[in-house]
Amino acid sequence: MKKSIFGIALIFVLAFMILAAFDMRPFGEPTVSEMDDYYIQNAQAETGANNVVTSIVFDYRGFDTLGEATVLFTAVLGITALFREVVR
């Protein structure tokens, strides 16, 4: 009983994987790249920064950087709270 359930599940997973493989883009063609193309074409004109990576990190995706800065702040908070007994 258990083995038959396992076999049926295996067949379903294999069928799903094979179907997904047929649906993939052809070899050598990248995945969806409309967003990247937009950044490369317009980042310099819109933000005025020559470094496209920085213009993405600090402008288009500022929320991500805000989270990273907050993570660092929280890390310092944790360190100082951890050593509060030892250091003063």
Add this chain to the structure above:
Amino acid sequence: MKGEMSIIVKTITKLIYGFIMVYGFYVIVHGHLTPGGGFQGGAIVASAFALLVVTYGNQGVNNYLKKDVFSLVESTGLVLFIAFAFFGLGVTFFYNFLANSGGLFGNPAIIGVNPGDLNTGGTVPIMNIAVGLEVLAALTVIILTMSAASEITKEKEN
């Protein structure tokens, strides 16, 4: 003094720690033109402070590197970052209101491959500087706190 390294290490540290800091601030300030940015430059400057702490020991740097000052710098950097995100709130949060405005950091960038103009980028360089201050101060606070804690723990064990 206790906890400091040999004369060779101290001499080399005196020679190079200033260059490391200048290079780190260069990476921060030129974040919108060259590879790097606030995080990377801040980590470089913090590594110079870490070199000082390792070379002179916690007691040697205690009078020069104050933890409270670095804590203040860190908070200032984060507040500056969030404030400049809020200044763009006329359009959206994190709107680049200084770009192409002609004022501070407001020159339009030349499209295509070019050496770059420092006075471009809008809020991007300001946020680079804010994040750089935050990262360098945060890492230095961590290093100072942990070195002080390890020193005191060693004394207790002895």
